[in-house]
Amino acid sequence: MSPAVPDRNEVEPLIETVELRTHFRTPRGIARAVDGVTLQIRRGQSLGVVGESGSGKTVLSRSIMGLLPRNGVIREGSVRYGGEEIGNRTPKQMRSIWGREMAMVFQDPMTSLNPVMKVGKQVTESLRLHLGMSSSEAMAVAEKIFRDVRIPEPTRRLNQYPHELSGGMRQRVMIAIALACGPNMLFADEPTTALDVTVQAQILDLLSEQIRDRNMSMLLVTHNLGVVAGYTDEIAVMYGGKVVERAPTKVLFSNVKMPYTEALLQSIPRMNQPSHSRLAMIPGRPPDLVNPPTGCRFAPRCAYARDLCVREEPPLVQAETPDHTFACHFPVGSAEYHERRVELNRASTTTAEVL
């Protein structure tokens, strides 16, 4: 039942969700982790999903892939892969897609790789299962993939255990496992967060290169806007279980609309800031997913919020370009925004004077 992706779907998105909701039953009530997310990813396109912890980004990726347990999880809305609905499929039915059409790379390669199995075997396992290769064929392919992901001395590494490899190499192994059967869709869940800064760039480079070469789509989840800046075509910003802004990467950085996104951008430390300057923080904490605030979920922490924001939830509207959507009553650049900006500046300068 695995849907092959025919070429006529160049126009149709590879992955499409419509009003996807994923709710968890908890002792305190129902946690609305993903609360109505609609997005599309086309073939060969990479989408970055950015948000704080608790924004629902990880749940989103696992929900699309169908990895969540059955107990205590309520899923609503539609998820389509290659035009076919997969949202209501059982894990058994999804198994033919997992590994073969869709793959996931996790955050911590130390805990995500089987500690008592040689890494080569962890790659060949998929090859033999999905592609029916023999043991020697699979090993040869595994070696080639190791080379593709730039693992030095691939032949030797195939026979090693995860603990014998460095963090960066382990992550490359995980990528190798994901790419083994040539999937169309790659989910990368904070793939660089557990790595050294120097290695992070290498891994991200590797990922973009592989995606380009294999014409794969990617959904990259991260809390770090800096990570998506150079490596994704589009960015979706999530907050409180909803997508609050979405735009092609360049557009997002140059024409940000939602104040939350703006705050995220401002909190990235920059090289050209004078040393010892305070890092701009977003005050407050992420919303309670069991009892989310009425109206806009970011309103309690937003510097520009007004009465309307608390009363009514802002709908997703288009910005200047059709591929840029956002949800805000008084976005960046609007009259009300500027009004508030002036007030804030006056307040900070007054305090400065007093001090």
Next chain:
Amino acid sequence: MRYYVQRVALAILLLLAVSMLTFGALNVLGDPLFNILGPVAGDVNNPDSIKMIEVAKREFSLDRPLPVRYAIWLSDFVRGDFGVTFSSTGQPPVSGVISERLPRTVTLVAMAQFFAIFVSIPWALITASRAGKISDRISTLNAFFLVAMPNFALAVILKYVFSIKLGWMPLTYVADDPLRSRLFQMILPALTIGLPVAAVYQRLLRTDIITTLQQDFILLARTKGLSRPRILLLHALRPSLFSFITVVGLNTGALIGGSIVSETVFRIPGIGSTLVESVLRNDFPVVLAIVMIVASSFVVINLLVDFAYTLIDPRVRR
């Protein structure tokens, strides 16, 4: 390397202590002379009896002080000479008795351990993957019952159900039967010992498997499209076996204890039932020899379990 040597040295020390205690207990709390000669030992007025007493004393070194007797015994023991049994009907060598009966006990214990392991692993896998569901809860209850039933009671029940009522299993063990039927006769006794132990193993392994199943690498295995049985067997089982292996090794002692009861109920002439007989007869050399053998195997097995641990977990290997 130093670690291994230390552990072996400790084991030897342990065995020496065990032997000293046992030897001491037997000779101090019991009366060897009485056991060899019977009532004659107390008959100090009869000159014939006195002569027999003298002969016995010399033969069994009973006129020497305790530590000397111990040293004599020890030097004989390590050379394989376990002495002769105390019995008024002639004194066959203990080593003969033991070498004839030990293999049966070893077979019984091995069978029991085999059953226990091969029953508990699938049982644990199945209940772990269905944790919390009805079948799991029923199984936990069953395991509980099995553990609460003492060895000897279970033996009686099994004997009644399978030998007497259903007639599937033979009633007794016949030493002269061919090997195959002898092994068959040992199935019920082995199950008696092995089933409660299997319940203990299953409980532990199930917990460990459940913990392992929460790990990230299991999630990764799912994303590779592997089926549930495959994930359980190839990915979840091996990392969960560490405590299991330790417990299996350590439980061999409990199995040996269980064999005493099982051999008695099912009338298998192994060293377990022999121990009981000799103890009731106050036959010291036999008791001493069997206790030492049992304690030694116990200590050696524990040592092996320790060493094996380093082989199983590749992370600990270097």
Next chain:
Amino acid sequence: MSTTNNSAGNQDEVAKKKLGFGFWLCVSWLALMVFIALFTPLLPLKSPTSNFLDSSQGRPPYAPSWKHWFGTDKDARDVFSRTMHGARISLTVGFSAITAGFLIGGTIGVISGYFRGWIDRVSSFVFVVLLSFPSLVLAILLTSLIERSLLTVSLVLGLLSIAPVGRLARAATMQYADREFVLAARQIGAKDRHIIIKEILPNVAIPMSSLALLGMAVAVVAEGGLAFLGLSVEKGITWGGLIQLGSDASKTLEKAPWISFFPILMLFLTVLSLNFAGDRLRTYFDVKEMTL
């Protein structure tokens, strides 16, 4: 936020909070057994040693009936009465053994865990030696050499429990001995004895007491095993002994299974109750899995 739903785990957490119906059911059974054990001579039972021959029923053993609830054995003795009497010795030995074990083993364990040094090394070695026999073997060895009375058999079984109990007490003590409140007490100049009694003991006693029931279960089973082999209290009526008498000859077991089965049932239910209640207590006080 966790994306795996640990339904088994959640239910376990809820179960921890209350002891549950099963717990109290077991406690009631145990209370009943204790009552019987204490008051056997006063209860309206038939004599356990008399022969109730009844020519109208033919030769004994007689099957269970209104006259003899559990039937009779080969010598026409009333099984019900004998089983109730059996509770006396079996439970008394079990209780005394574990009490002795806890008192002695616990004391040694706490002292070694607190003071360390040579006391600790010596006692640990002794423990290891004791533990290097399978316990049944040691029990058999010791009981065969002494005059077997209620007291001596209890002491032997108590001796056997010293090592496991002592080890646990030592481990628990070591955990607490390093904690801050003990260091603080030391600094004010409190005497060691004072610290042990006031600070360490209360903390160690809680996990230990929840293991007392489990320990008693082990002791009762051990006594049963000894009795079965003929090595428990001389001339006493015990559950193990009754089971052995009823199953020794295959003919007896075949024709009159009730002789063994009722004592087995009593023993089983008692051990089950001790195990279950002990386990519940252990989860309730959240003691880590420690094997006895």
